[in-house]
Amino acid sequence: MNYLQKELYELVRGGDTILNFFQNVSLDGMWYWDLENPENEWMSESFWTTLGYDPAEMPHKMSAWKDIVNKEDLARVEKAIHKHLSDPYTRFNEIIRYKHKAGHTVWIRCVGMAIRDEEGKPVRMLGTHTDITKEIRKERFLEKCNAAANIGYWELDVENHELHWSNTTKKIHEVEQDYIPDLNTAIQFYEKGNFRKNITEAIDKLCNNGTSYDLELQLKTAKGRVIWVRTIGHAELFNGSCVRLYGSIQDIDEQKRSQIELQESNNRFEMLVENIPGATYQYIVTSNGKEKVFELEYMSSYIYKITGYTADEYSDNDKVNVKKLIHRDDVDEVISVVYSAIERQESWQIDYRIHHKDGSIKWVYEKGNVFSDSKKQNKRRLIGVLFDRTSEVESKIKRAEEKNLLRTIIDNVPVNIYLKDKHRRKILANPAEVKYSGYEKEEDVIGKTDEELYDGKIAKNYLPEDLKVLNEGVSLRELENDMGNGRWALVSKIPLKNEDGKVNAIVGITVDITERKVNEIKLKKSEEQFRKTFEYSANGMAIISMAGKYIQVNKAYEEILGYSNDELKNMNFRDISHPDDLKENDPLIEELVEGQRDYYIMDKRYIHKNGSYVWAHLAASLIKDEIGGKPYFISQITDITREKKAQQELNETLEKLKSILDASSRVAIISTDLNGLITSFNKGAENLLGYSAKEIVGKKTPLKFHLNEELHQRKIELFKNESVDVNGFEILKQFASKKKYITKEWIFVRKNGSRFPVQLTITEVKGAKGQLNGYLGIASDITELKRRENELEHLLEINKDQNERLLNFAHIVSHNLKGHAGNYSMIMELLKAEENPEEIKQFIDMLLTATENLNETVNNLNDIVETNVKTGEAKKQVNIKETLDMALGNLNAIANEAGAKVHFNVTEQEVVNAVPAYVDSIFHNFISNAIKYRSPVRKPVIHVSTDETEKYKVISFKDNGLGIDLNKAGNKLFEMFQTFHGNSDARGVGLFITKNQIESMGGHIEVESEVNKGTEFRVFFPK
Structure with a gap:
């Protein structure tokens, strides 16, 4: 095994870097190069196999592959390797052409990575080979296709700032084939404005964050032609940085212009459709047996204007039903015409009415046609337009009416x-x-x-x-x-x-104009008559120019003002008019000139030649001279200086009278005209009624201050009959016409709604000749007088009541003491005649019993006296709940003994305006009676509650006791010494005293009772 191969294996086993590198690339061979011994290089077998060589025959030397690489590519590759070794951030990724053993060219993509020592020095270089021959061939084929489709490509080496254009790209730009582009000049080809701005922004985004773009823009070729192109750009990134840009450019000028033309055509069509003064529509109609189904494909927005419905409403069949839109008298005809057209596949047209959303009726004219679907026999397409003919129909009717009217006018x-x-x-x-x-x-x-x-x-x-x-x-x-x-x-x-x-x-x-011609002759005669009238009139007459200059004056005018004719002709009427009167005069002149009035009349002051003021009654009008066309004023004046002086003296007298009237600050003095409209309203009336004279004079009648019910009552008093047709102010007039005057008490209503009593005198106002001019009412506030009168009546009522009580008390004393005295006398007579000790003892017991009875009678009489004495005692605010609690506390013993339940439905805050001692007595009496006269078969239950009316505070005492037969005892219930249940301790005094206490405070009692069910007493305390 070669030491480099072995070393590579060690590297692979030693970390993830090399493995990740292998995993991220597609391999058609690998190489590993000793940079310290550059001649030594290891090539994988697949590399040599790809190029058609036997790996066993090929040495692991650089010279082995250099001999079969394209010379142009070799220079570029050596340059790229040097750059990568010098800068680790510069990527090595090259496409290299190799010569296959069989003689053809193989395109290999060579990707390499330098291996560096601890100091960062490159010592080895690892690389991979990928056979991309097929892709290159496809690219070239694609390039040919693109050239045929006017699609060129471009590529920018960002690191080297080298821009490559394909031949088609150069052709699109209309530059020579040897043209060398750069990024700046490439962008300059794009049209200025938004096109150049858009491509610049797109390339910036492509470089900065790799965002691809696909734009349709205009560029100007080297020959000056402006064409549309579609340009696409992509970025190739390495270690987060953009190293290569590439993309395509296509000449779409013809298509784009066609597209724009089509769009413009569509826009024009849509604009035409939308701006046709009618609603264009398209329906698909299918037959479903006997039924026809209408499916709306398109409806122009004009339908919303015709019907008043919105697009949403129109698309909602629940809200807008097409059949329901059609007038009920027309719907059958419309359906018949449309269905017939569908069956015959022919056009139709019809006028009918529809219902607008606002409820009005619209006239429409519909014209449509039917088209068949060649594929489906049961499918039809309806295309039509609906025109709003309401205005046309109404105009037609109107034109007919106008024509009729015009002909009628012409004929008449x-x-x-x-x-x-x-x-x-x-x-x-x-x-x-x-x-x-x-x-x-x-x-x-x-x-x-x-x-x-x-x-x-x-x-x-x-x-x-x-x-x-x-x-x-x-x-x-x-x-x-x-x-x-x-x-x-x-x-x-x-x-x-x-x-x-x-x-x-x-x-x-x-x-x-025969008559006019005759009138012109008459006019000339009339003008002559006017001239004579002007000259000899007793009134002062003047002809005055529009500028105010005297043109002509008569003798009377000269005499009134003291100037001669010549003097006046050199003057302006304003020169001899009082300045204050001109303020009123000038606006009237303007109204004459503007045609707002035919004439005006006013009283004004002129300055006489001697310096004095002359009052004149002026009448002025504007005359247009038919001959010269120059308008002028005719002015007539009458000397009224004497009348004005008399009027001034009268006004001074009236002013003094007004001062007298206004000085009566607590007496209302009101005058009216014959119809009742108030003509004067003095200070006293303002004070008493709360209105200002400005609110009343000339606007209201005295009915404003009167009560309708009182007027009605006074009518009955006057006529003894309600049905007499006299109402309102006519009733008040009757009081003035009955005698010279009548004074009566009335109730007046102030502006704030409050009422007060007055003593009112109404009289007629007559002129110097005895004619009736109006009415005068003088009213005095008698509130204080009525208060004192009521107090006196109240004292008399109390005195009367006390006298009646005294008489009643005397009767009671006489009756009761007389019985006791007789009883005492009889027992004493018997005692004197009796000698038997036992009998004497019995008589003495009887005498003791009589004494006790007499003592009880005296106590009862004392209670009555106390009630009468306290009649005038002052009332106070008495808390109802506290007083009830106190009364029940005093009765706890008998209440507990009887097992009584007492319920107070009263709030803590409720009070009654009464004498406190009386309230204690009343509450005690009613609660004790409810316990005392309870039913023997049930426990007593007592309810105390409150209520109120407009005038009274009402306290109710309700029990479930024996009850009272009101049919038998109703009239005697509150009389003294009346008992109804036979109780041994009953005296018939409690209810008598209670009633007197309540009535002495201005209240009263109401009672409801039913035998064996119970009784309810309702006590009414005045508020």
């Missing part, structure tokens, strides 16, 4: 209208023209010329006019024509042109 206007063709024959004439021409029917004049219709003079006048319009295309407007016999006409002739701009007809309009 009091003006002659006609139409002549280019031969001057009439083709339309309205009734006025027919009548003016001396005929009865339009048919009588249609097709005839003026020469056939009129006498020579009229036709002669019309001929040059018609020829000018027809030949020159000009419009003749408002020509005055003498029609003879004292008739005059205003003639207009307008050319009608066809699409080429040529005149093919004349529209004629003839207006009879």
Whole structure:
């Protein structure tokens, strides 16, 4: 075994590096080279076998393989080995041509790796051989194919910066075959802009991270032609670095331009389809027995505009059903037409209606055709387009209506209208023209010329006019024509042109102006009359230019202002107008000039020649001079200086009166017009009602402050009948018209909604001549007065109540004490007459019993007195729960003895506004009665709960005791000394006292009871 072979085996056994190397390459031979003894080199047998040599005959020397290697490749290989040995990061990977023993060339890929000692010095070199002859041949064959397909290849040796182009690549770039490219010049061939930017970025990515690219770009050849190419690039990496770039380039100019043209054609077609004012569609129709199945292949987006549905909605059959889109009156006809076309394989067209998504009805026109599928007899292709004809149909209807309307207008206007063709024959004439021409029917004049219709003079006048319009295309407007016999006409002739701009007809309009001509004569006479009126008028009159200069003034104008005619003609009306009045005057003049008004009237001040102010009532209007076309103002003034002074004095008086009214700050003084609209609202009214005068005057009636129910009640008081047709302000007017005035109490409502009482007086307001001008209401706030009145009534009520109680108490005392006194008297008489000791003892026991009864009666009477005395005691906030707990605590002994269960459905915070001592007594009385008058067959259960109404706090005491027969005892339930159950300890005083206590606080009691079921007392405490 050769020592190098042996050494290699040791290396293989010693680590993974060599094994990994072997595993990563495909071997057709190996070699191991002693760099220290360069002539010694070991070649594996497979290397020599690949080249057709007997391994046994071949020496392990460098010279053995150098003799059979291509000389050009040998120089390149020696250079590559040197570079690899000098730089371990430079890879050795070369394709070398060897000469086979049989004489043909074998392409070997030689990959090598230097083995270095501890100091990094290369001492050995290990390599592998791979036969790539077949691949090379395939490459060459492929290159020929690529050349035929205009595909070239390129390769860049990154380390050596050497770029190789194949012949086809050079051909694509239109350079000579001996052209030597480099990377920079290669990139410069690509068109500037995005194309060059894209290739540059792609090569950067290819070099930096090995990202391949496949781009279609434009480049400019050496001959200046711009062509499309497809360029592909790949990278070969070694130890993470890019060492080689390679790829292909293909001339795709013809295909690309065809592709672009096709795409543009498709885009144009798609644009055409999408921009056709209709929805283009394509369906595949298959027959499934009697049924036909329609499958939508394509539908242009215009369908969404026609139907209002979105693309998603249209593709969802649950939302958009084509048959349901069609109007129900048209669907059968549409189906029949389409199915018939499918069967006959012919085109169809139809107008019908569809339902738009928004609920409206659309008119559509559908045109389609049927095409057969040559492969499948039961398959048809439907291609069609759907046009929205809604506007067209509606326009057609509208045009018909407009045509109808236009013809109606033409036939009914009091003006002659006609139409002549280019031969001057009439083709339309309205009734006025027919009548003016001396005929009865339009048919009588249609097709005839003026020469056939009129006498020579009229036709002669019309001929040059018609020829000018027809030949020159000009419009003749408002020509005055003498029609003879004292008739005059205003003639207009307008050319009608066809699409080429040529005149093919004349529209004629003839207006009879005979009456206007007569009026012009009358106008001249009228102007003469105006001149005389102007000069001799009692009012001042002036003609003023648009600039404000006096043109002409009459004598009265001079006298009012003190200036002469000549002086005024040299002045502007603004020179003698008060500056403050011009602020109002100038806007009115502008409105006259702009045509917003025909005239204006105002009161204004002029400056008299003597310096004083003259008040004048001014009326001004704008007149257009028909002859000169220059407009001017006519101004008339009347001296009202005296009236203005009187008005000023009146205003001062009214102002003083207003001050007096406003000084009444707590009395509302309100005036209205005849319809009730408020015309004045003084300070007192503002204070009392909360409204400002600005909110009320001229906007509201006094009904704003009144209650409807009170007005209705007052109507009944006035008329004793609800059905009288008098309502609203008319009711208030009745109070003013009944007498001179009526004063009554009313309730007014403030702006904030609060109410208060007033004493209101309503009276009529009359003018100097006794005419009724309106109404005046004066209202005083009587809230304090009513409060004191209520207090007095309350005191009287208390006094009355106490008197009644005193009388009742006297009756009770008389009744009860009288019985006890009689009983005492009888026992004493019997005791005096009795001598038997036993009988005497019995009478003494009876006397003791009577004494106890008298004592109890006195105590009861004392309770009654105490209740009456506390009637005026102050109320306080009493906690309901705490008071109930205290009452039950005082009754615990009898409650426990009776086994009673007491439930309080009351919160801790609830209170009642009452006299505390009364609340203690009331709660104690109701709970003790519920225990005392319990059922003998069940344990007593007592429920105490609360509720409330708008005015009262309600406390309920409910038990399950004996109950009371309210039919028998209802009227006597709360009377004194009334008992209903026969209990030995019953006295009939508790409920009497309780009722008096509750009523003394302004409350009352309600009771519900049923015998043997129980009783509920509801106590109402005022809030």
